[in-house]
Amino acid sequence: xxxxxxxxxxxxxxxxxxxxxxxxxxxxxxxxxxxxxxxxxxxxxxxxxxxxxxxxxxxxxxxxxxxxxxxxxxxxxxxxxxxxxxxxxxxxxxxxxxxxxxxxxxxxxxxxx
Amino acid sequence: xxxxxxxxxxxxxxxxxxxxxxxxxxxxxxxxxxxxxxxxxxxxxxxxxxxxxxxxxxxxxxxxxxxxxxxxxxxxxxxxxxxxxxxxxxxxxxxxxxxxxxxxxxxxxxxxxx
Numbered sequence: 001x002x003x004x005x006x007x008x009x010x011x012x013x014x015x016x017x018x019x020x021x022x023x024x025x026x027x028x029x030x031x032x033x034x035x036x037x038x039x040x041x042x043x044x045x046x047x048x049x050x051x052x053x054x055x056x057x058x059x060x061x062x063x064x065x066x067x068x069x070x071x072x073x074x075x076x077x078x079x080x081x082x083x084x085x086x087x088x089x090x091x092x093x094x095x096x097x098x099x100x101x102x103x104x105x106x107x108x109x110x111x112x113x
Numbered sequence: 114x115x116x117x118x119x120x121x122x123x124x125x126x127x128x129x130x131x132x133x134x135x136x137x138x139x140x141x142x143x144x145x146x147x148x149x150x151x152x153x154x155x156x157x158x159x160x161x162x163x164x165x166x167x168x169x170x171x172x173x174x175x176x177x178x179x180x181x182x183x184x185x186x187x188x189x190x191x192x193x194x195x196x197x198x199x200x201x202x203x204x205x206x207x208x209x210x211x212x213x214x215x216x217x218x219x220x221x222x223x224x225x226x227x
């Protein structure tokens with residue numbers, strides 16, 4: 001199985017400041033079809049997860065442009081350009097290249113400093 | 114608007130069974146793979162199972178193989194998770210998700226305890 005490792009696991013951020021979360025996979029996430037199936041999810045307290053980013057860097061509909069995804073191969077990053085109060089919650093990366101199983105990172109808890 | 118509504122959770126004793134249901138609306142149900150994903154209290158996300166559009170293929174995480182069965186009824190726009198031989202470690206919120214986790218329901222809580 002592909003192991004997904006996120007860092008940091010806890011991320012205190014001042015409002016208006018940038019934030020960055022790293023996600024590393026134990027194997028390359030480049031699929032034989034040429035795509036890299038790496039997604040990012042946000043889970044606000046008490047809510048269901050919501051997909052933010054798919055195929056490494058594509059924002060889902062309605063996702064603010066302060067969220068961006070980048071990376072390749074085994075090394076990926078989610079960046080928030082200016083953190084707002086509504087961004088508090090947990091963030092997960094997930095690979096969909098080598099499934100089953102789909103595998104998630106451990107999650108990163110973002111809080112306001 | 115895509116909607117996924119889960120039901121069927123509850124308290125069950127170890128060794129018992131439960132059947133979860135998820136009713137979909139707002140999209141052409143029989144065009145999409147469907148998954149179940151769970152989250153133990155205070156923990157991260159774990160993919161559990163998925164099923165192809167026509168039900169011809171199903172896949173499971175190793176920890177539930179032989180105990181859980183995913184199925185679907187395209188006429189009812191519904192996906193199900195039959196959970197047998199439940200263990201305390203199956204205690205979690207169970208989410209239904211569309212198309213490789215593109216959209217999620219609100220979840221239904223399963224508690225396995227004596």
